[in-house]
Amino acid sequence: MAPQSTTSLPEAASTTRTGDIWLFRGRSPADRAIRLVTNSPVNHVAMAVVIDDLPPLLLHAELGASLPDVWTGTRQRGAQLHRLEHAVGTWAHRYGQRAWVRQLDITPTREVENQALAVVSEYSGRAFPRPVALASRWVRGRFGRPVSLEDIYCAELVAVTYQRMGLLGPDRPANWYDPGRFWSGDDLQLVGARLGPEQEVTDIAPPPRRDG
Numbered sequence: 001m002a003p004q005s006t007t008s009l010p011e012a013a014s015t016t017r018t019g020d021i022w023l024f025r026g027r028s029p030a031d032r033a034i035r036l037v038t039n040s041p042v043n044h045v046a047m048a049v050v051i052d053d054l055p056p057l058l059l060h061a062e063l064g065a066s067l068p069d070v071w072t073g074t075r076q077r078g079a080q081l082h083r084l085e086h087a088v089g090t091w092a093h094r095y096g097q098r099a100w101v102r103q104l105d106i107t108p109t110r111e112v113e114n115q116a117l118a119v120v121s122e123y124s125g126r127a128f129p130r131p132v133a134l135a136s137r138w139v140r141g142r143f144g145r146p147v148s149l150e151d152i153y154c155a156e157l158v159a160v161t162y163q164r165m166g167l168l169g170p171d172r173p174a175n176w177y178d179p180g181r182f183w184s185g186d187d188l189q190l191v192g193a194r195l196g197p198e199q200e201v202t203d204i205a206p207p208p209r210r211d212g
Contacts, residue, residue: 004100004197004198004199004200005197005199005200006199006200006201006202007101007199007200007201007202008201008202008203009085009088009089009099009201009202009203009204009205010085010203012101012199012201013056013084013085013088015103016048016050016056016084016101016103017048017050017103017104017107017108018047018048018049018050018051018108018112018113018116019047019048019104019106019108019112019116019162019165019167019193020047020048020101020102020103020104021045021046021047021048021101021102021104021158021182021195022045022046022047022048022058022060022084022088022099022100022101022102023042023044023045023046023099023100023101023102023179023182023183023198024042024043024044024045024046024091024095024097024098024099024100024179025041025042025043025044025097025098026043026044026091026095026096026097026098027096028095028096030043030131031043031044031097033131034134034178034179035180037134037135037138038138038178038179038180039180040178040179040180040181040183041180041183041185042100042179042180042182042183043179044060044062044091044097044154044179045060045154045155045158045179045182046058046059046060046087046154046158047059047060047116047157047158047161047162048084048101049081049113049116049117049120051113051117055083055084055085056083056084056085057070057081057082057083057084058081058082058083058084058087058088059079059080059081059116059119059120059157059158059161060079060080060082060087060154060157060158061078061079061080061126061128061152061153061154061156061157062077062078062080062128062154063077063128064077064095065077066090066094066207067080067082067083067086067087067090067207068082069081069082069124069125070082070083071120071121071124072124072125076124076125077127077128078125078126078127078128078151078152079123079124079125079126079128079152079157080124080125081120081124085205085207086207086208087207088201088204089204089205089206089207090207092204092206093204093206093207094206094207098200099200099201099204100198100199100200100201101198101199101201102182102184102195102196102197102198102199103195103196103199104167104193104194104195104196105193105194105195105196106192106193108165112165112166115161115164115165115166116161116164116165118164119157119160119161119164123149123152123157123160126149126150126151126152127150127151127152128151128152128153129151129152129153130151133151134153137153137156137175138175138178140175141172141173141174141175141176141177142176144172144173144176145173145175146173146174146175147173147175149174152174153175154179155174155177155178155179155181155182156174156175156177157174158177158182159172159174159176159177159181160174162190166191166192167190167191167192167193168188168189168190168191169189169191182195183198184197184198
């Protein structure tokens, strides 16, 4: 990986906006397997959701249920909405992941933010696919063959949200995307917007022992 600029988690959280992309890279066998299968420099992608005076939130899909979901108030696996700083702290300290943020170069309108919240409402709690199914989902996506999103992978969730927000066209199915597609080495071909370069996130505090 080429050197990138850095930003502290408190600073990144204070400036992040709806649509910013957060990326993670870990060292576990599962993390490495995801990167190997998808030929990606990262194994997890998430999207910031920042609405009015609420604390910044992070929308993503994962196997674990480490934090309470802000939307449902319960701990659940699959598609989840978490307090951003708590989620990044969990991924850094509990899962041993490095984190980066890419900022969207536009300020989303209220209508665009409402589209993101509609995805949260629709997909919250949908299961994460079984690990053995991830490779086949990705391969089918490479050939333009969509899959059911009753189960949803992190990159699929971000892609669906970007499509609903009007930032990605509908020409590719959600399972065409993997975390590496949101890294700057790939041409994401956004509609009317661009993502800035990666900033590695530092000074990440561990999450509270009991969140919520």
